Amino acid sequence: MKKHLISIFLTLALIISSNSVNAASNANNSLxxxxxxSTLCDGIFSDIYATLDLERMYESNAPSxxxxxxxxxxxTLVLCVTEGNKNKYNKMLSNIVERQTxxxxxxxxxxxxSSVVKIEEKTYSYNMLNxxxxxxxxxxxxxxxxxxxxxxxxxxxxxxxNDESMKEHITNYLYENIVGFEPDAVCYxxxxxxxxxxxxxxACNGVKFYHALFASSYxxxxxxxxxxxxxxxxxxxxxxxxxxxxxxxxMKISALKTVGTTRFSYIGGSLDIAFVEFNSGxxxxxxxxxxxxxxxxxxxxxxxxxxxxxxxxKYGATTGKQSGRVLSTSVSVRVEYDDGVxxxxxxxxxxNKTEGGDSGGPVGKQKTREVFRLYGITFAGPExxxxxxxxxxxxxxxxxxxxxxxxxxxxx
Numbered sequence: 017m018k019k020h021l022i023s024i025f026l027t028l029a030l031i032i033s034s035n036s037v038n039a040a041s042n043a044n045n046s047l048x049x050x051x052x053x054s055t056l057c058d059g060i061f062s063d064i065y066a067t068l069d070l071e072r073m074y075e076s077n078a079p080s081x082x083x084x085x086x087x088x089x090x091x092t093l094v095l096c097v098t099e100g101n102k103n104k105y106n107k108m109l110s111n112i113v114e115r116q117t118x119x120x121x122x123x124x125x126x127x128x129x130s131s132v133v134k135i136e137e138k139t140y141s142y143n144m145l146n147x148x149x150x151x152x153x154x155x156x157x158x159x160x161x162x163x164x165x166x167x168x169x170x171x172x173x174x175x176x177x178n179d180e181s182m183k184e185h186i187t188n189y190l191y192e193n194i195v196g197f198e199p200d201a202v203c204y205x206x207x208x209x210x211x212x213x214x215x216x217x218x219a220c221n222g223v224k225f226y227h228a229l230f231a232s233s234y235x236x237x238x239x240x241x242x243x244x245x246x247x248x249x250x251x252x253x254x255x256x257x258x259x260x261x262x263x264x265x266x267m268k269i270s271a272l273k274t275v276g277t278t279r280f281s282y283i284g285g286s287l288d289i290a291f292v293e294f295n296s297g298x299x300x301x302x303x304x305x306x307x308x309x310x311x312x313x314x315x316x317x318x319x320x321x322x323x324x325x326x327x328x329x330k331y332g333a334t335t336g337k338q339s340g341r342v343l344s345t346s347v348s349v350r351v352e353y354d355d356g357v358x359x360x361x362x363x364x365x366x367x368n369k370t371e372g373g374d375s376g377g378p379v380g381k382q383k384t385r386e387v388f389r390l391y392g393i394t395f396a397g398p399e400x401x402x403x404x405x406x407x408x409x410x411x412x413x414x415x416x417x418x419x420x421x422x423x424x425x426x427x428x
Contacts, residue, residue, distance in 0.1 A: 052120075053132055057093040058321065059116035060133050061085065064095060065320035067108065074346070074362070076143045076150065083138035084145075084168030087325030087341075093133040096142075096168060102135050109135060138171040140201045144194075145173050146346065148201060151193050152186070153348050156359045159186050162207065163349035165365055168324045176205045212351055212396040212406060219254045219275045219294075220303045221313055221378050222331030227265040235260030236333040236377030237269065238393040239313055240300040242427070243279070243291050244418040251279060252300055253293040255419070256376030257395050257408070258283045259353060261290035283353065286362040286412040288395040290376075291419070300422040304331055304378070304388070313378065314387030315428040316410055316421040321381055322391055328366050329382040330394060330405065332374025340368030342391075349406060351396050363395070363406050370397035370405030379407045390421055 064070070064085065072078050081104070083096035097105055113133060145166045152164055152175070162176040175186065183204050190197045219225075219237055226234035238255045245251065258281040261267050268274050274295060281290040302312035326342045348361040366379060374397070380390040392407040413419060420427045 053091055054327070056116060056120050056132055057087060057091065059120045060093055060112055061323055062318075062320040063112045063116055064109075067112065071319060073142050073146065076146045078142050078146075080141060080143065082142050083140065083171060084142050084166075085323055086169045087323065088169065090131070092131060094169070095133065095135050096138045096171065097135060098141050099137045099139060102137050105135055109133065140171055140198075142166075142168070144196070144201060145171075148173050148190060148194055148197065149346060149348060151190065153359065153361045155189070156348065156350050157357070159189070161186070161348075161350065163212070163347060165344040165348075166346040167344060170203075172200075173202045174205060175202055176207055178207070180204075180206045212349060212398055219269055219298065220301060220305055221254075222305050222333070222337075223269050224333035224373070225254075225256055225260060225267055225269060225275075225376060227261065227267050234333060234373050235375040236331065236373065236394070237275075238376045238378050239390060240302065240422045242300070242420050242422070243293075251291070251293045252298075253279070253291055255393065255413070256290055256292065257288045257393065258290045259288060259395075260376045261292055263290075267292045280417075282416075283358060283360075285416075286360065286409065287416060288351075288360060288408055289393075289413050289416075291417070302422055302424045305337075311388060313380070313390050313421065313423040315389055315423040315425040317381050317389035317391050319411060321389060322364075322411075326381055328368055328379055328391065329388060330366065330368040330370070330374070330377060330379045332370065332377040332394060334371045334373035335369050335402070338368040338370075340366050342366055343404065347406060349396070352399075360395070360408075362412060363408055364392065366405050366407060367403070368405055369402050370394060371402045374405065379405070387424070390423070 068079055070078060081098045081101040083098050085095050087093050149164050159182045160177055160179045162178055165174045167174055187199055221239050223237050224234050225237040235256055240254050243251045253276055261278040261281055263278050263281040265278050266274050276292045276294045279291050279293045304311045324342050324345055328340050328342055330338045343365040345364050347363045347365045350357050350359050374394050377394045378390055379392055379394055380388045382388045390410055392410045394405050395408050396406040
């Protein structure tokens with residue numbers, strides 16, 4: 017009887033073990049397929065970006081039938097075109113998929129490209145949505161607009177307002193100033209409590225960064241790099257937000273470690289940025305959080321790696337490492353700084369958890385087992401929650417200042 021019971025037990029154990037192995041194997045296969053798919057999607061996006069010259073879209077000068085691009089919740093890349101133009105893009109997309117399948121060695125998905133990329137028809141062109149946003153940028157205060165964000169998946173400009181009575185005024189203004197404006201191109205969100213505020217609460221990227229006594233208020237160190245001034249002289253140091261590192265302040269990562277002094281600090285336009293020049297004895301590093309950490313910044317992300325729905329990692333002194341997605345690549349927002357409300361435009365929004373003290377921290381593209389490519393730095397989030405964050409684009413910092421990011425690949 018005992019032998020019989022032991023035999024049954026061993027049989028069950030073998031079945032359970034076998035099922036566990038199969039489950040683990042299936043999980044690994046699924047992970048590998050998702051990674052191959054994600055890599056192929058990145059290659060396709062990069063190719064589309066170059067083919068359509070999408071750098072022009074932020075100036076409302078993209079192809080007139082282009083309506084956006086995003087990755088959906090399944091990781092499928094979706095190219096959006098205006099109604100009646102789907103067939104026009106089928107051949108182009110087919111050629112791009114074929115080319116990128118070879119370049120990214122993604123042959124396992126060759127017969128299932130519909131799960132990788134597809135085309136959707138939308139009502140409004142990206143140029144139209146961008147023109148509406150641009151027309152409102154200089155009137156956020158006038159219309160009590162808290163934030164505007166282009167949502168490419170929904171093909172709409174989301175306008176967050178504090179006062180519902182302003183909806184009619186905004187709509188009338190757009191009718192008067194935007195040729196061909198239709199009210200369905202925008203949606204309004206009334207939210208009195210969703211104001212955003214700065215998240216200021218070696219210098220390794222992502223660590224606590226402060227000037228106040230005993231770190232009573234702090235932000236996060238963004239990235240190591242260099243700044244070349246108008247005379248051609250190179251200065252090495254670190255970058256964070258201006259509201260974290262005011263001009264002339266001595267910035268620390270601990271009570272006994274003063275990294276350097278803020279050389280420039282600016283808030284306005286599309287920027288909330290400061291550069292802290294190193295004291296003698298400091299050197300640049302690509303490491304994240306601590307020197308022993310295997311993770312670090314690889315390089316600056318390129319424009320063709322930055323799209324709505326892209327996976328992101330964010331590092332903050334308060335929340336640590338947080339994963340999420342890009343929610344919008346084009347946001348204008350009113351931010352409540354200590355010295356008053358300011359409008360900051362052309363920033364990006366992400367779903368990563370964000371709390372006070374995370375300001376200035378690095379945000380970038382990072383998939384499973386892949387390197388970190390820097391999109392920009394956190395600068396704001398909701399006052400009454402932590403379910404999203406806003407970032408200053410690295411590309412806009414580079415347009416304003418002659419800077420480079422230090423990463424494990426070198427300077428970029």
